[in-house]
Amino acid sequence: MHWNIAAECISLVYLLIIWFYSRKSSLVPSLKNRLFYFCFAATFCAIGFNILSTAMLSYPEHSINLLTWLVTTIYFIATPLMGMAYFFYTIATVFEGQGNALKIMKWTSIPGIFYLVLVLINPFCKELFHIDASGAYFQGPLIITTYLIFYIYCLAAITVAFVRRKQVDPIIRKILATFPIIAVLVIIVQQLYPTVILSGSAATCALLIIYLYLQNKQNSTDYLTGLPNRQEFLKMLELQTRKSRNFTLIVLSLRDFRRVNDTYGQHTGDRFLREIGNFLIKRAQPHCLYRYGGDEFALLCQGTSDQDIKKIVESLTARMQEPWSVDENSCVIPAAIGIVRYPQSAKVVEDLINGIEYAVAKAKDSKRAGAYYCGQEMLKAVRRRSQIITILEKNLEANTFSVFYQPIISNHTGQYVVAESLLRIPNSPLGPLYPNEFIPIAEDTGIIVDITYQVLQKTCRFINRISEVNPNFEGVHVNFSGHMFSQIDLADRVEGIITSSGTPFNKIKIEITESILLENTKCVSEFAERMQKKGVRMELDDFGTGYSNIVSVMTMPLDTVKLDKSLIWAAMNSKKSAMMVRSITRIFHEMGMQVLAEGVETEEQERFVSQCGIDLIQGFLFAKPMAEDEAFAWLRKL
Numbered sequence: 018m019h020w021n022i023a024a025e026c027i028s029l030v031y032l033l034i035i036w037f038y039s040r041k042s043s044l045v046p047s048l049k050n051r052l053f054y055f056c057f058a059a060t061f062c063a064i065g066f067n068i069l070s071t072a073m074l075s076y077p078e079h080s081i082n083l084l085t086w087l088v089t090t091i092y093f094i095a096t097p098l099m100g101m102a103y104f105f106y107t108i109a110t111v112f113e114g115q116g117n118a119l120k121i122m123k124w125t126s127i128p129g130i131f132y133l134v135l136v137l138i139n140p141f142c143k144e145l146f147h148i149d150a151s152g153a154y155f156q157g158p159l160i161i162t163t164y165l166i167f168y169i170y171c172l173a174a175i176t177v178a179f180v181r182r183k184q185v186d187p188i189i190r191k192i193l194a195t196f197p198i199i200a201v202l203v204i205i206v207q208q209l210y211p212t213v214i215l216s217g218s219a220a221t222c223a224l225l226i227i228y229l230y231l232q233n234k235q236n237s238t239d240y241l242t243g244l245p246n247r248q249e250f251l252k253m254l255e256l257q258t259r260k261s262r263n264f265t266l267i268v269l270s271l272r273d274f275r276r277v278n279d280t281y282g283q284h285t286g287d288r289f290l291r292e293i294g295n296f297l298i299k300r301a302q303p304h305c306l307y308r309y310g311g312d313e314f315a316l317l318c319q320g321t322s323d324q325d326i327k328k329i330v331e332s333l334t335a336r337m338q339e340p341w342s343v344d345e346n347s348c349v350i351p352a353a354i355g356i357v358r359y360p361q362s363a364k365v366v367e368d369l370i371n372g373i374e375y376a377v378a379k380a381k382d383s384k385r386a387g388a389y390y391c392g393q394e395m396l397k398a399v400r401r402r403s404q405i406i407t408i409l410e411k412n413l414e415a416n417t418f419s420v421f422y423q424p425i426i427s428n429h430t431g432q433y434v435v436a437e438s439l440l441r442i443p444n445s446p447l448g449p450l451y452p453n454e455f456i457p458i459a460e461d462t463g464i465i466v467d468i469t470y471q472v473l474q475k476t477c478r479f480i481n482r483i484s485e486v487n488p489n490f491e492g493v494h495v496n497f498s499g500h501m502f503s504q505i506d507l508a509d510r511v512e513g514i515i516t517s518s519g520t521p522f523n524k525i526k527i528e529i530t531e532s533i534l535l536e537n538t539k540c541v542s543e544f545a546e547r548m549q550k551k552g553v554r555m556e557l558d559d560f561g562t563g564y565s566n567i568v569s570v571m572t573m574p575l576d577t578v579k580l581d582k583s584l585i586w587a588a589m590n591s592k593k594s595a596m597m598v599r600s601i602t603r604i605f606h607e608m609g610m611q612v613l614a615e616g617v618e619t620e621e622q623e624r625f626v627s628q629c630g631i632d633l634i635q636g637f638l639f640a641k642p643m644a645e646d647e648a649f650a651w652l653r654k655l
């Protein structure tokens with residue numbers, strides 16, 4: 018018989034091209050990607066041994082009979098193996114991340130194993146093929162099995178891709194579905210024209226694998242830097258933790274990259290990013306580098322010593338202080354570096370990601386160049402923080418925050434004329450939570466704004482309740498965070514809440530701190546003026562703790578200044594501090610403001626603040642913050 022192997026040789030060239038390209042990529046060694054290489058290898062084997070076997074059978078006078086047997090046998094194994102490899106690749110793609118892919122492969126490899134046994138015993142039973150002493154080739158009665166096995170696996174691949182189509186990315190789905198169909202068609206043609214060997218099928222396999230490969234690469238690569246993307250990074254992290262391999266994760270985050278884009282334009286900004294990426298690839302070797310975010314790169318170092326990590330971080334830090342150049346543009350792009358280690362910092366991917374984000378945020382906060390390591394203890398704090406955020410969100414949604422009230426006594430009448438509303442979370446999965454811990458978190462996340470509206474609403478109801486029984490009650494002080502002043506509709510919302518509650522405006526006093534006043538002078542002053550017109554009063558809280566700008570204090574329509582407890586306590590030990598408290602009280606009085614002293618815990622402190630002529634006293638000596646009913650019982654007294 019005269020065989021035509023030209024197409025087969027072309028297929029081999031195609032495969033060499035794929036091999037050339039695949040060498041360039043750094044695919045994560047996940048099951049799916051390993052099976053992709055398996056597909057490649059099986060196709061390569063099938064084509065290679067097909068060409069060899071055909072050549073040997075065509076020229077028996079130049080071949081050794083035993084070798085022709087061996088080569089042809091390998092070809093008989095490799096051809097159905099292509100179908101099997103493809104089927105396994107489909108399984109790995111469809112069941113990616115589900116953990117049952119290996120089990121499915123184990124069971125579905127049974128037909129392949131039976132066929133393998135058949136190939137191995139073929140030299141004795143000659144059921145598949147036979148080569149006689151003269152080198153002539155004869156098909157055996159079971160030759161169809163070779164194609165049948167290939168068909169079965171291809172059919173199984175189509176079925177799986179079809180049944181599980183919803184779980185698969187649409188493009189991958191198309192490839193999965195079309196490849197086996199084309200391959201089966203090609204083999205049918207080959208059966209009809211036996212002299213043209215499986216070449217067409219092999220070539221199609223090769224072509225489609227190229228497509229599959231490129232697709233795979235496209236899905237896993239960041240187009241700008243050519244680095245594996247965040248998804249690939251997460252998969253790699255998953256793989257590393259599953260295999261319990263020690264590694265260190267370094268994330269380099271560019272500070273204020275927006276400035277670079279704004280200054281040089283998006284296009285040049287991209288080129289700066291590419292420059293940095295190129296440097297990092299070189300510096301990262303032999304470790305893997307990923308584009309973690311828009312202006313963030315992740316370096317995954319496996320099994321590296323502390324010393325090596327230190328060296329890497331030092332060299333990164335040093336380079337990031339030097340300028341980068343793109344054409345005639347040159348600029349320094351400072352970076353913050355976060356580090357976590359597996360398993361020292363955390364043992365699961367989610368915690369590692371939380372840890373690295375925290376480390377990067379801390380490094381960014383610290384302003385100076387250098388790296389920030391997030392250890393186990395810190396991670397505990399991160400976890401607690403995210404638990405607190407959940408608690409805050411739940412309480413906000415259910416409107417279940419507790420508002421406690423601390424009665425404040427008038428130094429002139431000896432009566433509890435006002436109170437301060439103070440947030441509490443007495444019951445939470447973490448036990449009771451105190452404002453010193455959860456208020457900063459509520460501020461960072463912006464949740465504080467809606468919480469404050471709820472507190473104001475509850476406070477208004479509380480004022481109404483007391484006012485019914487105690488007409489002398491002058492009202493409640495409500496704490497406002499700086500975040501409130503970034504709300505354009507703040508004044509409308511506040512007015513709306515007070516009006517709808519039917520509470521007199523003059524029974525609400527809003528406490529703001531010095532830092533709020535300094536950071537938002539214009540907004541605060543506009544808000545204060547509008548509130549003043551309505552009758553709502555403003556108070557400066559924690560006076561003496563910050564960097565008071567006396568001009569702001571003087572120009573703001575403030576009703577009361579609350580001297581911080583540290584000021585009162587210091588006055589007990591130092592004559593100078595005592596003199597200062599006395600003087601500032603006098604000054605504020607002269608400016609027409611009331612003065613309130615907080616943190617009064619002892620009789621000595623009480624005597625002192627009374628002598629200073631302070632108007633209102635808040636402190637544990639008189640009353641602690643208490644739940645609504647208790648505060649009501651306390652304040653209802655005339």
Ligand code: C2E
Nearest residue numbers: 439440452453456472496497498616617618635636637642
């Ligand atoms: P702040 O506004 O300065 O509130 C006064 C804090 O001093 C309260 O602590 C109060 O319990 C405490 N205090 C009162 N008398 C004494 C005393 O004699 N000795 C001592 N050592 N402490 C005393 P609390 O309730 O833990 O609140 C802490 C801070 O949390 C508040 O400081 C305030 O800045 C913030 N905060 C509380 N509730 C709210 C709220 O509803 N909204 C906002 N934005 N912040 C709140």
Ligand code: MG
Nearest residue numbers: 437496528558
């Ligand atoms: Mg306060």
Ligand code: MG
Nearest residue numbers: 558559581615
């Ligand atoms: Mg205070």
